[in-house]
Amino acid sequence: MRKIADSTVRRLSLYLRYLEEFETEGQATVSSEALATRGGTTSAQVRKDLSFFGSFGKRGLGYPVAELSERLRRILGLDRRYRVVVVGAGKIGSALVQYRGFRQRGFDIVALFDSDPSKIGRAYDGLVVRDVAELEQALRSETPDIGIIVVPGDQAQAVSERLVQGGVKAVLNFAPAPLHVPESVALKNVNLALELEALSFALASR
Amino acid sequence: MRKIADSTVRRLSLYLRYLEEFETEGQATVSSEALATRGGTTSAQVRKDLSFFGSFGKRGLGYPVAELSERLRRILGLDRRYRVVVVGAGKIGSALVQYRGFRQRGFDIVALFDSDPSKIGRAYDGLVVRDVAELEQALRSETPDIGIIVVPGDQAQAVSERLVQGGVKAVLNFAPAPLHVPESVALKNVNLALELEALSFALASR
Numbered sequence: 001m002r003k004i005a006d007s008t009v010r011r012l013s014l015y016l017r018y019l020e021e022f023e024t025e026g027q028a029t030v031s032s033e034a035l036a037t038r039g040g041t042t043s044a045q046v047r048k049d050l051s052f053f054g055s056f057g058k059r060g061l062g063y064p065v066a067e068l069s070e071r072l073r074r075i076l077g078l079d080r081r082y083r084v085v086v087v088g089a090g091k092i093g094s095a096l097v098q099y100r101g102f103r104q105r106g107f108d109i110v111a112l113f114d115s116d117p118s119k120i121g122r123a124y125d126g127l128v129v130r131d132v133a134e135l136e137q138a139l140r141s142e143t144p145d146i147g148i149i150v151v152p153g154d155q156a157q158a159v160s161e162r163l164v165q166g167g168v169k170a171v172l173n174f175a176p177a178p179l180h181v182p183e184s185v186a187l188k189n190v191n192l193a194l195e196l197e198a199l200s201f202a203l204a205s206r
Numbered sequence: 207m208r209k210i211a212d213s214t215v216r217r218l219s220l221y222l223r224y225l226e227e228f229e230t231e232g233q234a235t236v237s238s239e240a241l242a243t244r245g246g247t248t249s250a251q252v253r254k255d256l257s258f259f260g261s262f263g264k265r266g267l268g269y270p271v272a273e274l275s276e277r278l279r280r281i282l283g284l285d286r287r288y289r290v291v292v293v294g295a296g297k298i299g300s301a302l303v304q305y306r307g308f309r310q311r312g313f314d315i316v317a318l319f320d321s322d323p324s325k326i327g328r329a330y331d332g333l334v335v336r337d338v339a340e341l342e343q344a345l346r347s348e349t350p351d352i353g354i355i356v357v358p359g360d361q362a363q364a365v366s367e368r369l370v371q372g373g374v375k376a377v378l379n380f381a382p383a384p385l386h387v388p389e390s391v392a393l394k395n396v397n398l399a400l401e402l403e404a405l406s407f408a409l410a411s412r
Contacts, residue, residue, distance in 0.1 A: 010404065091301045099298060107406075188404055193219075
């Protein structure tokens with residue numbers, strides 16, 4: 001398969017959300033224009049995005065909602081469930097564990113870790129915070145696919161290496177530090193302070 | 207000023223973090239190589255990034271830590287404080303309000319809103335959740351610079367329009383829907399489920 005840009009994957013996720021709403025409403029077909037509105041793009045872009053993955057629908061009739069959403073779920077790897085561990089049980093880490101959107105999409109958080117004795121043993125939605133010293137043991141028994149890192153920046157690389165060493169194939173990094181992972185490991189970064197700084201930069205550059 | 211890419215702004219933020227650590231340690235100069243490590247890039251990229259904003263340091267001596275961090279704070283608009291309102295007091299919204307990293311960086315959350323009667327009146331770190339019906343009134347009295355949207359996708363555009371109408375000049379959107387804002391308004395999107403889906407896509411495409 002050709003290398004697909006992150007921005008394309010992002011739009012596919014948004015198209016899928018819209019298709020699922022249409023499915024719920026019992027609508028059978030949808031135009032590329034309608035999908036474009038939802039994805040914040042143009043109908044030409046929609047057709048281009050979908051053409052990466054073969055042909056869908058018939059000219060003039062729009063896309064078949066049920067078929068296209070099933071295809072998109074498969075393309076996005078959402079036709080299965082993923083096991084996720086979260087390292088860091090601070091405000092953001094504990095909020096993530098309680099975020100229902102993850103489970104709805106097939107991401108099951110199976111373990112939550114912290115090194116702070118005052119956090120270890122607390123429970124969030126039934127998930128008890130475990131000592132990060134037990135991480136290796138837990139990775140062997142839980143065999144997670146994805147690790148979410150929500151620790152201070154100076155601890156993130158070490159945690160990442162332990163996760164990768166333990167078999168994690170994808171990392172979502174919330175720590176304010178760039179991580180280095182082997183090429184075989186997928187990595188996405190989310191940094192809330194950096195997003196705000198990008199806004200302050202925009203405000204300052206006016 | 208030339209248009210600066212988002213990825214450049216992101217690296218500047220990371221360089222600044224490193225410089226501030228060096229300042230704390232009392233280090234006077236730093237090499238482009240050291241900044242590159244922190245920014246997850248190369249020393250050539252560091253020199254290029256900084257050259258956008260004039261000349262810094264002397265060849266062979268590295269960059270002066272205090273001067274460069276002050277310049278970066280000014281470039282990033284971090285030499286002042288920002289007033290921020292958050293709309294949506296769910297798990298993520300309430301975690302954001304309690305996230306210390308924002309205040310440390312100059313972002314003061316001055317108001318938090320929700321439409322759910324069971325959430326209105328609750329307090330997070332001393333900030334009481336207000337009825338979103340009072341949003342317009344609050345925007346007039348609090349005159350925030352930045353609005354953070356953490357509401358369901360189908361409500362996000364309407365909230366965004368109310369914020370912009372009320373004078374907000376920058377929006378950070380956590381809702382799983384693309385927002386349309388006037389060109390004069392800065393917009394950044396953070397979508398946690400989409401980030402995980404990008405990882406599931408990467409795992410599925412192997």
